[in-house]
Amino acid sequence: MQRLLAAAASGAPLLLNERGEGVGFRALLAQAQQFANQLPEGQAVVNLCRSHQAFLVTWMATLLRRQQMVLPSDESGTALDALRQLDSPLCLVNDCEPVAPVAGFSRLQLRLGDLDPHQPLVEDAPALEEDYWRRPDALLLYTSGSTGCPRPQPKSLHQLWQRARTTAAVVLEPGIRRVLSTVPLQHMYGLENGLLLPLVAGLCALDRRPFYPADIAASLSADTLLVSTPGHLRYCFQLPSPCPPAGGMLSATAPLASELALSLEERFDCQLVEVYGSTETGVVATRRTALESLWTPLPGLRVYSDAQHSWLEDENGRQPLSDRLQCGADGRFLLSGRNQDLAKIAGKRHSFAGLTQLMLSIEGVEDAVVFAENDEYSRLSALVVSRLSVQEIRVRLRPLVDPVFLPRPLLKVDRLPRNASGKLPRSALLEALADARASLDESRRKEQSNG
Structure with missing residues (x-):
């Protein structure tokens, strides 16, 4: 034990x-x-x-x-x-x-x-x-x-323990004594980094999972590593300046824009490390997103691609990765998106993650997701949390993307149906889309009856 x-x-x-x-x-x-x-x-x-x-x-x-x-x-x-x-x-x-x-x-x-x-x-x-x-x-x-x-x-316990030790050696900065996580322990990212990482490194895990930005800030200090998600980190900009310093930040579960990473480093006076991995693989690679786009595999891991698949190789053999990678001769790689994250319309291709990032780059958009409504990945829908009108969002999005990839429908919602780890389960997205459509139809009926 x-x-x-x-x-x-x-x-x-x-x-x-x-x-x-x-x-x-x-x-x-x-x-x-x-x-x-x-x-x-x-x-x-x-x-x-x-x-x-x-x-x-x-x-x-x-x-x-x-x-x-x-x-x-x-x-x-x-x-x-x-x-x-x-x-x-x-x-x-x-x-x-x-x-x-x-x-x-x-x-x-x-x-x-x-x-x-x-x-x-x-x-x-x-x-x-x-x-x-x-x-x-x-x-x-x-x-x-x-x-x-x-x-x-x-x-296996051995597998989890060894990967946590390797991760700790890469991501922990000198002076970190405590770990604060906003991610549930039932999620692989939360288990590995919110619990196992402090245990293997002899650090103290804070027994709380703050949700609101003010609660996160109240638990931070210069010796605390924050383990969180882009969704939580984005809302930390609601905090008044100056923000309390942090010892470091980890982010995973969704892509993090380099501009957001740089702003977070400046705001909390620490380094932010993005983690790439999955439930299937555990932590695979890291990058300091504010400064680099390439991912570096953890020591002892090798990532490579062939004509059909991308692969992870470790002491236990190799396993396929669910993402498309561009691998360099030095072992580092670029992430091109998930194998199931590719919209194909009119002979053209674009990743859903890339389209979502373009939407999030629009000033005034707080949260957004672009996804496929049908199994053929040919019909794009978008749900957006924003103070802007739908028309304003469309106008600002048009110069950024080929017209065939403009989402139809693009609907505003009060919040995206993220689970506790910041993920967006497909079933919840489809339900939220149906609710948003029904709400829009009801608003139109009321306008017509009043007119």
Whole structure:
């Protein structure tokens, strides 16, 4: 178990809770040993806990029982339906009230207040057998469903641990002592960088997940690394100047414009590192987006392309990447977009990510997404959060893109249906598009009746 938690030997706190109290390895292990007795025999544990402490206690209890832990993309009906496709029985564990029954699952609520952190330990430092440490499906994460249905991705503890150590060696600046994450721990990016990275590096993870810019700023300091997403970081510009300094920033889950990266570095007086990866691969490469467009793979990883695919090669072999890459002789690469992120209209091509970035570059557009409404990727739709009118947005977009790629329809919404990790599941986008259309039709009917 101590192999999983780097700071255990020193006795340093692994977490800093909302009350500002440090929580160490011994307290977590004592609570995990008590909670392990409540886990049903022979069931995989679906960890839905939101706080770092509850999440870690549940994970450690699962390790003590040598059971599998499952991390769905969220708690939506789509995510739970994906879990029902698994063969093994599942127990949902969360730390929030109330715990409602869910058909097909058993449920447990973890109440940290009922678990004594000072209780004598059954075993001081329980070891994990090598076969369990390297068990290829000790952890099962799900993709976000941004390109369809969530899909399971098995991981070994060894694989996660080693990749987190490699990432920490690349992204951590001297002087960083704490890590603050706005990303759920159920998401691969949040798990790797919001929890495992501080554990392997002996740093303290702040046990909170702020949402509003003011709450993020209140938790920042010059020794804190902020792990976040472009959506959260963009809204940080709502903060009044001067902003508190940060020790560093990580960004992932969506492309980050170089202009935004440079502005964030200046505003928070720190370096911002963008992370490239996926649920399937974990962290693959990094770049300092304010200064460079090329991605550099982590040490020990090789990225290359052939005529059909792009590939990631590591100690475990090679696996295909879902993105189109332009690879250089020095091992670095440019990201050209996802394989399923290509609009093909009238013999011309453009990536949806590129079209979205053009939309976001328009002053007055706060958030936006361009996507395919049909399976042929030939009909473009856009949802936009902006103070500008639709006509003003169209006028400013026309000089930036070929007319065949102008989205039709282009509809304004109050907010995009982003999940907790900043992703836009396709099912949620289609639902938001239908709602926006219905709202527009209703407004037109009212105008006609009043006229």
